[in-house]
Amino acid sequence: MGEPETSTATVLILDFGAQYSQLIARRVRESNVYSEIVPHDTPWEELEARKPAAVILTGGPESTLAADAPGVDPRLYTSGIPLLGICYGLQLIARDLGGELVRSANREFGPATLEIVREDPLFAGVPQQSRAWMSHGDTVLAPPSGFAVLARTQQCEIAAIGARQRRIYGVQFHTEVVHTEAGKRVIANFLHDVAEIPPSWRLGSFVDRSVAEIREEVGDGRVICALSGGVDSAVAATLVSRAVGDQLSCIFVDTGLLRKDEAATVVATFRDVLHLRIVPVDARERFLARLSGIVDPEEKRIAIGHEFIAVFEEEAARLPDVGFLVQGTLYPDVIESKTPASKAGHKIKSHHNVGGLPERMSLRLIEPLRALFKDEVRKLGHVLGLPHAVVERQPFPGPGLAVRVLGDVTAERLETLRAADAIVTTEIEAAELDPRPWQYFAVLTPLQSVGVMGDGRTYANLVAVRAITSEDGMTADWARLPASLLERISTRIVNEVPGINRVAYDITSKPPATVEWE
């Protein structure tokens, strides 16, 4: 586990709806200081009660000059808490403390040369000139009294201001994006030099802190979680079990829609290696019966989601006095669920989760990962000692293989897909590609075509192979797999999997296609 924590300092990031708020949180954690994002309208009493070691105000889509512009409680400015405003945050500070602002005639977007005009600890170690990323409409014309102008760009005379004694700073450029050369340094300077927070936070400290918090919240209550085999639920469950041990029961539902050997591996790993209390539920027949006759992709997803919740509820009801439900919600999920329906776009697919359960079962939610990103969760998984296969497992859809068996979902067709999929997975992993595709799998289509095997005619199914590169699954490109690898995959599938006589490789990006075929 990481080095011991010498400080429990938390930096609170007041989110004004910036595109990059999560990146700010990340940069702060990369400076070895713990941070959390909170909504900008969090009441002052709540903020103060958390005793933040510093506060950062993010950018945002609004103009501070608009009548209903979101703001901060003025007590923040007199509290003595070190404060850094970024973009909209800077403009708020300037507006609230008596500076002068204007809606610019020429909005500034993209790279600019940042020039330091006055020495200050905020810019310690930053070259006189560096590239910075700008994106703003409003501009500060004059700083509030007591504030010095620290930096400029060609188009923006006031790109950074500071009141050193009061420990209040504002920058117009985006410190959090990689294109801003001095970004990391400015954030680190603010945290370590201005706010005097030691760089002592490690992911290991996150474990200690979470375990203590969960223990406090749960007391001697009983906790359940749904284990899927995925990294998020695994890390969340492991953290909770560190805190409350056997008070946690992990329900693992075998839907029969998992990959080859997956159900057995998940149960063995979590029970025998991680020593979690597992409640395995064999619901294979039940899911098959529920899916019988359904061929429409959306109907399949909805049926599986409902069935999953029904099984989970029944199993949970067998456990006495359950009060809490653990979920592996990540920061991007938190943000997505906050997005107003009008902005969320059209629904493409119904993703399945156990979202409605806490209210229905009157359970309290424990979401220990809600401040983290996927790659941070993976690191945390390693810190917690989870097996590599669990931590680095590729994403897998909630409805499982049902959305990769196009058309009717039957036990036989699932078996065919599992065999083909195992070949795809084994061959791609054995090829040790660098980088390895983000996700790779087989899809069983209902399409039949003519072939010849030995001296006989065949009329059998087509399997599609899908391998993609992606950062986050939101957009994707098809992976340029070596021809020799594709050849091995194709030959093996046709030779080894009964009922398949043709293999196609999916060369569509997302958009316009999606990653999964259904």
Ligand code: XMP
């Ligand atoms: P799509 O097909 O929407 O997939 O382009 C994007 C990513 O999400 C995964 N996926 C799901 N994940 N529940 C999940 O947790 C689901 O219902 C689901 N459907 C798709 C997909 O595998 C890809 O990584």
